[in-house]
Amino acid sequence: MHIVLLNRAVARLGAAALLLSALASGAQSAPQAVNPSWQQVAPGVWKASLGQPEDLSLLSAAGVQPALTRLASLPAAAFPLDAAEIEVRQMDWKVALRLPLAANEDIYGLGVDFSTVRRNGQIFELHVDHWNRRAPTPGRTHAPVPLYISSRGFAVLFDSARYLKVSVGHGVRLAAKQKPPVVDRTTRTIRPATPGTAPIPAPWISALPSDSIEVLANAPGFDVYVFAGPSPMDALRRYNLFCGGGSLPPKWGLGFLTRLPTKATAADVLADVAAFREHGLPLDMIGLEPGWMSHAYPCSLEWDPTRFPDPAGLLGELDRLGVRANLWFNPYIGPPHGKLYGRMLPFAGSHLVWNGLVPDYTLPEARATLAGHLRDEVLRLHPRAVGGFKVDEVDGYDRYLWPETATFPSGHHAEQLRQTYGLLVQRVLLEEFRALDRRTFGQVRGTNAGASSFPFVIYNDNYDFGEYITAVVNSGFAGVLWSPEVRGSDNPEDMLRRIQAVCLSPLALYNGWASPQKLWTHPSALPGIRAALRLRLQLLPYLYHTFAQYHLDGLPVIRPLQLVTSAAATTAGPGGQPALDATTNPYEAPAALKEIKDQYLLGDSLLVALLAPDAASRPVVLPPGRWYDFYTGRLAGEDTTIYVTPPADQLPLFVRDGAIIPRLAGEPLRAPRTGELPRLELWHYGEKPGALRLYDDDGETFAYERGNVSWTDLRAERSPDGTWHGTAITVAGTQTWSYSDPRWFFITP
Template sequence: MNIIKYSTLVFFICFVGIKVNAQQLEWAEVEPGVWKTTVGNPEKYNLLTASGVAPYHEALLKLEKSNFPLSKTDITTKVVDGKTYLKFPLQKSEQIFGFGLNFKTVNQRGKILELHVDHYNGSDNGRTHSPTPFYVSSKGYGVFINSARYLKVYAGSAVQRDSKNPPKVQDRNTDPDWDPHPYSDGVEILVPAEGVEVFVMGGPTPLNAVQRFNLFNGGGCLPPRWGLGFTQRVERMTDAKGVFQEAKDFEEKGYPLDFIGLEPGWQSKSYPNTFEWDKKRFPEPEKMVKELLQKNIRLNLWINPYVSPDAPFYKKIFPYTASHTVWAGLVPDLKTDSARNFLFNALNKNKVDIGISGYKIDEVDGGDSYLWPDLATFPSGISAEQMRQTYGLLMQRYTTELYQQKNIRTYGLVRGSNAGGVSFPYVIYNDYYNHQDFITALINSGFAGVLWTPEVRASNSPEEWVRRFQSNVFSPMAMINAWASGTKPWTYPEVAPIIKEFALLRMEMMPYWYSEFAKYHFQGIPPFRAMNLEDGFQNIIPAQEIKNNNLEENPYAKAITKEIKDQYMAGGNLLVAPVFTGQKSRTVILPKGKWFDFYTGKYAGDGEVITATPGLAKIPVYVKDGGIIPMTKPMLHAPKTDEKVDIEFRYYGSKPGTYQLYDDDGETYNYEKGDYSIRTVKISKIKGKLTGSISDGQKNKPNSTGKISYKMMTL
């Protein structure tokens, strides 16, 4: 059948009674390098309306100009029987990254996923803590589907019969290279709604596409300085006396500590929750918070949002809750003003208003047997499916507002998020606890617009304890979560000196971490990200690995390209390659350009595969040529506002280096009004002699820098 193309073509396939609407798309550049099209009749409630974020226009203006990166005629859409079908072109050499917080794979081409908020259960099938409907191409563009529905994704895995680039037909009987997965020339996405908003992010590089996505969603979060220090979550039934003892032990043993996390036992009842202090374990919470703050230690409180019949506001909030309960607790409809008022007033009164510094928001992700079912109803009319996809976003949004109203920054933990959550000061965690997969998740977090911590809970050996702790230090939140185990940094005495060294290293690197998070906010550059976003990395051809090739056991066996999912960039200058339990050595792929050992400054390699044998006391970390790492003295607490700290700028290699050192008061949102400073550091080595300079501090701008020194790490 020949079909004549019009701007909108509607035809009916009467014999099956299905309505098909094919639409020629109109793209509008809504922000610099960001284009939008509307397909069908999009739902009013989506990820952007749930998060309430606005694009960071001024930052987007500063990015390199980009043209529309795809062939518009090769993007096809249609609405069939109340569902929206999307197809985006793929070239043969393209790699696809993203589609949420995946734990086992980085390259998503060839995958079939259902993007569904859930706890991670061991398989990269789309069910995860943040199933962000955004993907990035190795060709230097990104695609974002703004829908709060469960999306079905065929990421280069389906072949249409009328494809412009059909796969080669092979005969398995005679072709030894027969491929069970024929070439697919498109990413196809099924949206279970009568329309959707689609955004394309320009490049020209994959990192630029990620930057545009992050800035379009408000820019990355900028934690308070103390949030980048060290945190210990105590055993779940710890009382006030135990909290003070914890703080005392850390201080006496010389371990850094910036905030303590209280688990469910701080409440009078939990699962479901009263959101009230247990008066026996915590008789004077305001006094406790005040005394801890005087010691430069803050408190973070565990919650989930499900309301116990014993909560003081239970009867009042009842009419504004879902038809189904969770752990016999009410589920507040956060799209109603009344439910929000009751719940967040409870989180403010005698908590935030007495100095509680943040929340850990649990169980807003899954699984299906715990949370409300998809047939649940909510007073606002938002479907259970849409609420599942956005509940973590809503909790982050409104708890953040509690702190914004007081002009105090927070930094917390959350189990569920989605697109739109980039700017919220929360880090995702879970109960899966596989070290290798935790690192893959950390890599993928940079594509998903979220932060992830490979937290440390417990270990089976001193070696595992060290290896987990080392990689956790090079992550968005350095944390021991001892809610069940009661573990301490010094739990294994034989490796306690190594643990202390890395805990203090975290504090020494505070100027670096803070400056890199500033880039996340002002430039949209993820502080922790995949090697695929690093210049020079994609030019290296990795080795091959063979999956099970026994045709009896695996009749569709096929060699696959090895993914690089165990090393990552930490900020702009550091490459981190964690070592896992049982490993004595590991290979590291260095991008093109010279790289140097972080600890010694010795030359490591240039665009090559090297073998690292660090021993137990080190995690392999490398610095690019000309890299500058600002370091300070090893403090036990993050510096206070206006506290002067001396900074040593460590310089690696021989290439002239430049670094942007960021500074503000470290605690308020005044930086959003321009109350911050960025000082340019320049270092070069001429005839073996080091020359360093830093631009003058601006008048009436924050300046916490004390004495400045420069250290040449590479001799």
């Protein structure tokens, strides 16, 4: 009887089997390594199950559905690593994995860090957490996506919902084939091979580079995925497509979002919309707190009847004004006298957050309870006016969340809930909007791997400009979206620079929840702020196309410069993985770009090099190829570093040679709605002819998934007489071109 129980149990939970095998092999000696077995699970995507993977992983929490057709359109590729050099080792109840790291290999990714982009030589503790710049070990961030991208043209994902410790090129192994030389720390020399000859000068460094990436998962097992290239960008694309492709927001989501102070009323909301219009500032979304966080900090998810006596009336009025509401909430439930508390109680974990319940959202019943309540209290009030949510507090320092000793009714562990909480909540919300055939675009403070297809943009409470931009760059490596915040400033220049930054990020917003300041508080900054917001709206067709590339091709919206050279190589590439050796790598970023963390490409053609609030000028590293000034069309340079001192109301923005930038004409105050046909402008830059197959759809529903899209071939060509002309021809059989006839501009000085 006991044996039978044992056998059933072993079959059910892998941890025991592992442990027993460790025991049988002698627990008191060092565990042996084996090479994992790889299985191709999608074109160019391999999986190995290490130990006994758990049911709750990052990808399972996100519910990813690979875009297999799109994956198949990428170049064929062989397994990109030397499988004999990949080792897995069972260490009692933990699983250790070693992957080879070449001497000339640069590693990017491993989560949305705010301080560095190149990861070699660092050790990460990947936890969902509020980011802290001074953490002794990096990796605690709002999006600790355990995906790394190698400059040798592949990516690797560790799909575990446990905390992971990842060491990138740190810790030289005794068994390493090639070890760093032994340098005399006192004399800074290497001992000569021949005694009696002079010592060889050499620098001494404390942390020597190793030949491995090593991962320790505190778990009975996990799945590891390898994404082939040939280029690093291709590998990232495969990851995004394996997660279903990137998100495609509604068009209005690419407009401007403003958020009101915490205690704002319905009247305040309408007054703010009116003030935006009065000041000639675009506005598509308005963020508010329905008063449901009032009792303590968790949410009752009930509108406060004093501040919002008629929520449906308010939403109807916002809809009439062409503005979507974005509702601020967090997923903890309180107070006890609220409607939802008792219904959620059976699904709550053992500990409270701010006196509120912590629902176990790994339980379908908990998700259904939340979804049903939101449907009844929010979404049924108006068919369109609630555009999305701001999902707060799904990350957080340890002291704000449940302790790791907390238990949950599903039996999942506190650590697993922490790593997946943001994913689970995003999924609940997204499914509700999908059921209504309405797209959403929201914000979230904590997310993880598998989130590529979630239309949520990460934010946080940081306010350091440089760190913000580095996080924007890193979001591009992680299959997530991240935008800085503007929360006001006493300095007009600071306010303007910050607004410029958010207008060139995935979500353009002003977060006024804690500030009496408005965008018009500083009259001297207002013209520049207005210009930045209008530019954002003008660029909407370009941005929307960029998001379509994210969705359909897996190309990130924010493209780190470290991937751009490689991406270019893809186009020219013959398909298949090129042979890389220790000295040459066609996909390696140029030295000047390896550590660049304050510039990025927004889409195919725009190079963004924002000016920090306290800087009058800055260096800009221009990648290979010619780059042109966005405003004047003047040649800025080619594969060089320039110094720029732009006027206050302009941005250091450069355009790739031959690019076509589709823009809205005029000075639109909001994104176009379904059925509207705004005028398009097509701006061509440089000397190369331009070609762009521009994406479009209805911009609001999921009809694009049912094929209701349009493609238009744009071409800019120069006649033999030197004059430029352009054409726009909608691809036969495609639909819904939402613009009136385009007008061409050839931007030259």
